[in-house]
Amino acid sequence: MKKKIAILGSTGSIGKSTVEIIKKNKKNFEVVLLTSHKNIKELDKQRRIFKVKNLIVTDHKSFIFLKKKYRNKQIRIFKDYKNLDKIFKKKIDYTMSSISGLTGLDPTLKIIKKTKIIAIANKESIICGWSLIDKALKKFKTEFIPVDSEHFSIWTLIRNTNYSLIDKVYITASGGPFLNWPLKKILKATPSNALKHPNWSMGKKISVDSATMMNKVFEVIETQRIFNLPKSKIQILIHDKSYVHAIVKFKNGINKILAHDTNMKIPIFNSIYHNSKKTFLSKSLDINKLNNLNLKKINILQFPFLKILKIIPDKNTLFETIVVSANDELVSLFLKKKINYSQFQKKLLSIINLKEFQAYKKKKPINIKEISRLNNYVRLKIRELCI
Numbered sequence: 475m476k477k478k479i480a481i482l483g484s485t486g487s488i489g490k491s492t493v494e495i496i497k498k499n500k501k502n503f504e505v506v507l508l509t510s511h512k513n514i515k516e517l518d519k520q521r522r523i524f525k526v527k528n529l530i531v532t533d534h535k536s537f538i539f540l541k542k543k544y545r546n547k548q549i550r551i552f553k554d555y556k557n558l559d560k561i562f563k564k565k566i567d568y569t570m571s572s573i574s575g576l577t578g579l580d581p582t583l584k585i586i587k588k589t590k591i592i593a594i595a596n597k598e599s600i601i602c603g604w605s606l607i608d609k610a611l612k613k614f615k616t617e618f619i620p621v622d623s624e625h626f627s628i629w630t631l632i633r634n635t636n637y638s639l640i641d642k643v644y645i646t647a648s649g650g651p652f653l654n655w656p657l658k659k660i661l662k663a664t665p666s667n668a669l670k671h672p673n674w675s676m677g678k679k680i681s682v683d684s685a686t687m688m689n690k691v692f693e694v695i696e697t698q699r700i701f702n703l704p705k706s707k708i709q710i711l712i713h714d715k716s717y718v719h720a721i722v723k724f725k726n727g728i729n730k731i732l733a734h735d736t737n738m739k740i741p742i743f744n745s746i747y748h749n750s751k752k753t754f755l756s757k758s759l760d761i762n763k764l765n766n767l768n769l770k771k772i773n774i775l776q777f778p779f780l781k782i783l784k785i786i787p788d789k790n791t792l793f794e795t796i797v798v799s800a801n802d803e804l805v806s807l808f809l810k811k812k813i814n815y816s817q818f819q820k821k822l823l824s825i826i827n828l829k830e831f832q833a834y835k836k837k838k839p840i841n842i843k844e845i846s847r848l849n850n851y852v853r854l855k856i857r858e859l860c861i
Contacts, residue, residue: 476501476504477503478506478566478568479503479504479505479566479568479746480505480508480585481493481505482569482582483570483574484520485510485516485520487677487738488570488572488621488738488742489570490516491738491742492742493520494739495742497523503524504524505524506526506527506566507526507528507530508526508530509529510529510531510536511531511533511536511573512532512533512536514536517540521549527549527550529550530551531552531553532577534553537551555585562588566588566589566590568745568746569591570621570742571592571594571599573596574596576846578598578599579599579606579607582594582599582607583606583607586607586611586614586616587614589616593621593746594607594619594620595742601692601696601797602794602839602849603790604700605839606841606842618700620696621741622693622696623738623741624645624719625696627720627732628643628645628697628700628732629700629701632722635724639725640703640722640724641724641725642722642723643697643701643703643707643722643723644723645690645697645709646713647690647710648714649712649714650668650671650685650687651667651669651672651685653714655776657775661819662814662815662816667685668681668682671685678809682805686777686818687779688779690780691779691797692798695794699790705788710780711770711771712768712771712772713769715763715767717734717763717764717767718731718769719732720732733763734756735760778823779822782823785827791836792834792837792848793831793834793835793837796831796848796852797826798849800822800825800852803852803853804818804822804856805818807856817860821859831852834848
């Protein structure tokens with residue numbers, strides 16, 4: 475029987491990698507739904523490969539264009555995620571949720587009840603709305619697999635393990651393009667400098683987050699939320715080769731390390747073929763990298779955003795939405811050269827410490843509307859303060 479699959483954000487980098495993986499064995503899959511914001515050229519190409527009957531396009535002009543194009547064909551085009559009941563009559567086997575940014579939270583929550591397994595590759599959704607996601611996962615008995623390489627690695631290492639036996643979890647960071655730069659040079663960094671990641675090919679936003687090490691701040695929060703671990707048990711280590719993705723130290727003296735090439739298809743493949751014997755064609759074990767891991771602690775003077783971890787609450791609150799939204803808006807201003815790198819760092823740390831935002835540390839997210847309103851307010855506030 476074919477495995478029924480939905481890919482949310484199928485035209486993004488994770489979505490396209492998912493498509494490439496299942497395309498190699500497409501006779502084993504039935505793709506029930508593909509979605510995109512406005513990249514309808516890529517979406518249409520994917521639709522033809524898998525003969526998909528359901529598409530969601532959230533950009534209004536793109537939706538109208540595609541709707542007219544398929545007016546006389548048996549292909550259903552929807553403009554939002556309110557119509558999932560029309561698409562799914564019963565639970566499908568697997569969903570990849572890879573819509574970037576906070577816009578991915580609502581679709582993720584809506585589709586949880588429609589799928590047996592959901593793989594989530596969206597930091598913002600997990601950071602800002604984990605309490606909502608976790609509640610839905612439990613309610614609808616949906617299995618969750620994290621797809622970020624670090625969290626997939628941790629999940630793999632501690633599956634079927636009593637979490638009380640975990641002594642420490644280490645996630646690795648390449649250090650990005652500024653790892654060996656002196657502080658004075660980092661403060662003068664340009665957007666083009668920040669986009670030159672040494673190991674991974676990524677979008678602009680995540681590349682800047684890697685350069686500032688904000689992505690690791692997010693990953694520590696994700697680790698804490700997903701695995702219900704205290705921050706004291708989570709540590710970041712610099713590993714410039716990006717070969718080892720996580721290390722778990724257990725109280726019984728055993729240490730487990732997970733390593734793989736800098737290829738996101740590996741965690742995606744293993745989430746799709748979860749509990750199967752399917753094999754992935756990968757490179758030989760890189761002995762040279764294993765012999766020279768060069769693991770070391772992070773210099774917080776180089777990457778001051780790591781200070782944020784000290785003020786993040788232990789449980790999911792609305793304060794995380796403030797941090798995510800502020801960072802997103804400031805990254806955008808930095809990439810547009812509205813602010814320089816030094817201003818970017820100072821403004822983020824000062825803005826999230828404003829008295830009006832500190833109050834949100836005691837407020838747990840109740841629903842998506844609350845998160846969305848706060849996100850919009852923070853972005854507006856930053857534009858008022860910075861432009």
